Amino acid sequence: MTKISKEIKYEAMVEYFYGSKSRKYIREKYGFHRMALSMLINGFRTFGSDVLFNPPKVNAEFRIKLTEWKIRNNASYTQVAEKFGYLGLFQISQWEKIYRQNGPNGLLSLKKGRKPKMTKPKKNHQELTPEQNKIRQLEQENLELRIKNKALKLLASMKQPIDKKHKYYANSRPNLD
Structure with a gap:
């Protein structure tokens, strides 16, 4: 799946809300996944262009708050996007999985980015006389x-x-x- 730029997403939302085009038309024209488009529409409806150009700052507190709310309310991803203005479908599903396995403490120690594929060889740091x-x-x-x-x-x-x-x-x- 290709990444769609913020500018293209904004253009799609303007076309959807002000050009009265259908979801199917927008999805096919811009190459959105069905769920990603639904999240974007709900987030844009509530937060406007801020959902794209000024997204919420993701930290441990935000992850815990979002995940607890989603689980407590048995909310869908589109409802999460509408409530929090966050569009990271994959991240939300990962946070929920971690929360269910390890509780809120599991979300405290997450690091940003991917794990490196290659590790650096460990140097022998022996104390020299x-x-x-x-x-x-x-x-x-x-x-x-x-x-x-x-x-x-x-x-x-x-x-x-x-x-x-x-x-x-x-x-x-x-x-x-």
């Missing part, structure tokens, strides 16, 4: 000095003439003035 730290520091210094030494040698070789043959030809050119 002062002697090992000194050795590591000296090895690093040694490496830096070797790199600087090679760079200086390369620079010095670039400043010297290539060979005497070229030097001779450079000095023995006839003067054409």
Whole structure:
């Protein structure tokens, strides 16, 4: 399912409410899922364009309040959108599932975003003795000095003439003035 921009959703709502087009027409023209369109219409009816451009701030308190209200009132997703102005169908269903399994505390520890697919390898953070730290520091210094030494040698070789043959030809050119 493709994501529909806020601007396109707004255009669809204007066309629905002020252009007197049917839900079926709007759904087919803009590619809405049936439930997503119903939620958008109900949220837009109550909150206007704020439902799209100024949605409610989602935090633990909001998740708990929304989920408890939905469960207590046996409310549909469209009723939730109308009451809270929140259109995240998938998130609401996940919050309800977590709430039913773990209670309100389960919604307190949710983190925003997806879990990473690849994890970073764990580094061995072993405590080093002062002697090992000194050795590591000296090895690093040694490496830096070797790199600087090679760079200086390369620079010095670039400043010297290539060979005497070229030097001779450079000095023995006839003067054409």
